[in-house]
Amino acid sequence: xxxxxxxVQQLAVFSGPTACAxxxxxxxxxxxxxxxxxxxxxxVAFAGGLVDMLSSAMMHRREVVAFHGDSSSxxxxxxxxxx
Amino acid sequence: xxxxSGLVQRLWWFxxxxxxxxxxxxxxxxxxxxxxxxxxxxxxxxxDVAFKRAMLDVLVEAQMTGYRVEVGHRDDSAEVTSVxxxxxxxxxxxxxxxxxxxAISGAGIPADAEIVxxxxxLVVTVVPDLVRPHLVLVDRLPAAVPTGRSSVRLEAAxxxxxxxxxxxxxxxxxxxxTLYSGAPKTRPYAVAFVANPAIEAETGGGVSADPVLxxxxxxxxxxxxxxxxxxxxxxxxxRQNGIDRHxxxxxxxxxxxxxxxxxxxxxxxxxxxxxxxxxxxNPFLGxxxxxxxxxxxxxxxxxxxxxxxxxTTDDATQAGTAxxxxxxxxxxxxxxxxxxxxxxxxxxxxxxLTALHEFGHAGSDFNNGQVVDLYVDGVVAAxxxxxxxxxxxxxxxxxQFANYNGTGYASDQNRDGIGYDPGxxxxxxxxxxxxxxxxxxxxxxxxxxxxxxxxxxxTKAWYSDRLRAKxxx
Numbered sequence: 001x002x003x004x005x006x007x008v009q010q011l012a013v014f015s016g017p018t019a020c021a022x023x024x025x026x027x028x029x030x031x032x033x034x035x036x037x038x039x040x041x042x043x044v045a046f047a048g049g050l051v052d053m054l055s056s057a058m059m060h061r062r063e064v065v066a067f068h069g070d071s072s073s074x075x076x077x078x079x080x081x082x083x
Numbered sequence: 084x085x086x087x088s089g090l091v092q093r094l095w096w097f098x099x100x101x102x103x104x105x106x107x108x109x110x111x112x113x114x115x116x117x118x119x120x121x122x123x124x125x126x127x128x129x130x131d132v133a134f135k136r137a138m139l140d141v142l143v144e145a146q147m148t149g150y151r152v153e154v155g156h157r158d159d160s161a162e163v164t165s166v167x168x169x170x171x172x173x174x175x176x177x178x179x180x181x182x183x184x185x186a187i188s189g190a191g192i193p194a195d196a197e198i199v200x201x202x203x204x205l206v207v208t209v210v211p212d213l214v215r216p217h218l219v220l221v222d223r224l225p226a227a228v229p230t231g232r233s234s235v236r237l238e239a240a241x242x243x244x245x246x247x248x249x250x251x252x253x254x255x256x257x258x259x260x261t262l263y264s265g266a267p268k269t270r271p272y273a274v275a276f277v278a279n280p281a282i283e284a285e286t287g288g289g290v291s292a293d294p295v296l297x298x299x300x301x302x303x304x305x306x307x308x309x310x311x312x313x314x315x316x317x318x319x320x321x322r323q324n325g326i327d328r329h330x331x332x333x334x335x336x337x338x339x340x341x342x343x344x345x346x347x348x349x350x351x352x353x354x355x356x357x358x359x360x361x362x363x364x365n366p367f368l369g370x371x372x373x374x375x376x377x378x379x380x381x382x383x384x385x386x387x388x389x390x391x392x393x394x395t396t397d398d399a400t401q402a403g404t405a406x407x408x409x410x411x412x413x414x415x416x417x418x419x420x421x422x423x424x425x426x427x428x429x430x431x432x433x434x435x436l437t438a439l440h441e442f443g444h445a446g447s448d449f450n451n452g453q454v455v456d457l458y459v460d461g462v463v464a465a466x467x468x469x470x471x472x473x474x475x476x477x478x479x480x481x482x483q484f485a486n487y488n489g490t491g492y493a494s495d496q497n498r499d500g501i502g503y504d505p506g507x508x509x510x511x512x513x514x515x516x517x518x519x520x521x522x523x524x525x526x527x528x529x530x531x532x533x534x535x536x537x538x539x540x541x542t543k544a545w546y547s548d549r550l551r552a553k554x555x556x
Contacts, residue, residue: 005271005331006264007174007188012167013141014155017134024267026188026217027170029328031267041129048133055141058168059148061175061249063261065372081372083178083257 001076004031004066008058011051017044019051021075023066033066033073053078084164088153091146092116096139101125105139107163109154119154121163138166149232149248171245173237176261179249183256184303184334185209185224186263192216193239201246202233212307215314217328218263222307223300226253256299258337259371262310265331270418272554273331274313275368275375276306279382279426280340281347283360292342293349295383295429302336305381305429312438317535318522320546321442329554333373348380349426356389357382359424376553377445378424379438388428390437392444394453395423404552406488406545408468413451415549417556423447435533436526443523443538446546454542457498457524460507469523469542473508484512485541488548492541495521501528512541 009030010022017037024030035054037047057064057080065079089110096105103123110116121142123135145152145168155165173189187198196219198209207228211219219237230253234246265271279293295302310332314322321327340346348367352358359380368375376395397403397416404415423445431437447454453464462472471484484494493513499520503510514521515537519529526536538546 002269004267004269006267007176009174010168010170011141012165013134013138014165015131015134015138015163017130017137019134019137022170025176025264025328025331026174026190027172028190029217029267037133038130044129044133047130048137051134051137052140055137055144055168059144059150061177061179063177063264079372082259 002068002070004033004068005063006030007061007063008054011054011058013051017047019047019054021054021066023064031073033068033075035075050075050078053080084155085158086153086155087117087119088151088169089116090149090151091142094142094146105142107142107154109152117161119156119161119163138163141166141168148250149234171247173244173247175235175247175249176263177257179224179228179233179235179251180256181226181228181230181251181253182223182299183254184260184262184306185221187219187235187237188217188263189237189244190217192219192237193242196237196239196242199236199238200228200233200249200251201236202229202231205229208238213310213314215322215327216325220262220307220310222303224251256336258335259373260334260336262332262334263330266329266554270374270556271329271331272550272556273333273373273375274377274379275373276309276332276334276379276381277348277367278302278336279347279349279380280337281342281344281349282357282382282384283344283347283350285351285353288344290342290344290347293382293384295381296336296338296340298383298429299336299338301383301429302381305427305431306334308431308433309379309381309427309438312436313442316436316439318436318439318537320439320538320543321550323547326550326554333375335368335371335373349382349384351384351387352391355387356391357384357387357426357428358391359393359426361393361421361424364422364424375422376419377442378422379441380424380426381429382426383429385430388430390425390427390431390441392425392441393423394444394447394449395419396421397448397451399450402556404548406548408452408466408487408545409485413466415451415552416448417553436522436536440522440526443546446550452545452549454523454546457509457511457521460504460509462509468545469521469539470509470511473510476503476506476508478508480510484510487541487545490544492544495539499524500530501525512539514539515543
């Protein structure tokens with residue numbers, strides 16, 4: 001399990017349904033991670049929650065810790081720590 | 084496919100029959116906006132519903148915070164197919180709070196950059212305490228910056244960044260503050276600055292509250308001094324080739340922690356030194372989800388004010404980068420088992436290189452290379468990188484000090500102009516700057532400015548490799 005920690009520098013939500021989040025310390029130093037879901041209603045709700053968190057974190061300048069597979073860019077969980 | 088950029092001027096969420104619909108106006112101003120819509124049709128898949136709802140949430144958040152959006156739509160349609168919140172060319176790190184640290188990251192930031200806050204009624208310029216090409220930092224955001232909605236940008240002669248919407252508040256300051264998040268990967272090389280909660284007495288194990296917890300301004304100032312010392316002095320160990328843009332920086336100030344053993348990160352050492360309790364660092368930082376390679380424990384003792392450091396213990400079970408020293412095989416371990424650490428008083432004399440000197444010790448390793456003090460004669464460490472002994476003080480200093488990775492490094496025959504003490508048996512490697520003392524020696528003896536002292540050539544090469552091995556793990 002890998003983690004990418006940083007600020008959400010850019011966020012794009014598509015009606016694919018897919019969301020792309022560029023996470024890193026600065027706009028030119030980021031890792032591209034994705035949120036997708038075509039599964040159960042629960043899975044879909046989970047993915048929607050991830051996008052909500054990413055968008056809120058981005059626009060309130062909060063750092064996120066995104067969990068994903070070692071060789072995958074799909075976000076499996078997201079944490080925002082106390083300030 | 085077309086894209087329309089602008090601010091979200093107005094949002095209207097309602098229902099037509101069973102089908103929710105959002106109308107959103109996007110443009111530069113309320114009177115100059117284009118109308119788009121997001122519809123959730125009857126029978127839409129759960130995935131489509133969720134992501135359209137997510138797009139709406141992004142639009143709401145953007146409207147609340149003043150962020151610009153890019154709405155994707157077909158050339159002949161006003162139906163929203165994507166919502167993007169684009170990046171700016173700078174990135175404020177964390178919330179803008181009076182008297183708290185405030186950092187902004189970016190790239191190619193000029194050395195004379197200043198931070199400009201602009202609200203409807205006021206423009207306030209703040210001169211940063213630290214400027215690096217990837218980061219500017221203020222140790223305490225001044226109260227002159229008005230609270231409420233502002234935009235923040237960086238400005239320098241002939242240069243200006245994007246303006247980013249921010250919300251400025253009067254407090255409270257944060258407990259854990261990320262100053263810079265570091266390389267976007269698992270476990271970037273990390274430096275933590277910690278306000279020490281409790282001090283363990285010289286003997287007996289008694290613990291008392293560290294006064295630093297009542298002096299937040301002093302703590303912030305010490306962090307500022309430390310970063311300026313580490314990243315901007317003549318010795319460029321931690322910033323050569325811009326490696327500092329990969330280093331994570333965090334600060335911990337928790338005034339609520341009780342004076343108990345687990346929180347006593349500093350221990351008094353006779354007669355007037357302070358050391359870290361290195362075995363308590365990982366458990367302490369773990370409470371805040373922090374893993375550090377180097378921990379600077381900042382305290383406010385008035386009796387034990389001499390700074391000290393403990394070396395790192397590299398994790399021998401994890402990967403490393405091999406090197407040879409005088410023909411012996413050794414390893415630069417990529418990860419720490421126990422982080423390197425230093426105990427520095429917030430009253431530290433800021434005209435000197437204390438912070439960088441102590442990092443010089445702390446960043447080295449107990450088992451595979453200790454960088455030691457050069458103002459002390461004699462060798463006690465198992466493997467010091469930067470000091471050797473002769474059998475007698477009258478023995479000549481060898482021309483070659485050591486061989487590192489196949490390259491020979493000369494000895495310093497003169498001890499940086501200070502001269503070796505009569506009777507001393509130790510000798511050191513050749514200096515980068517032979518006119519000033521070694522950073523690890525008595526830098527106060529510099530003829531002009533202690534801040535201009537450098538390392539020796541061997542230690543610089545060894546340490547550069549060690550830091551690269553860790554930073555790019």
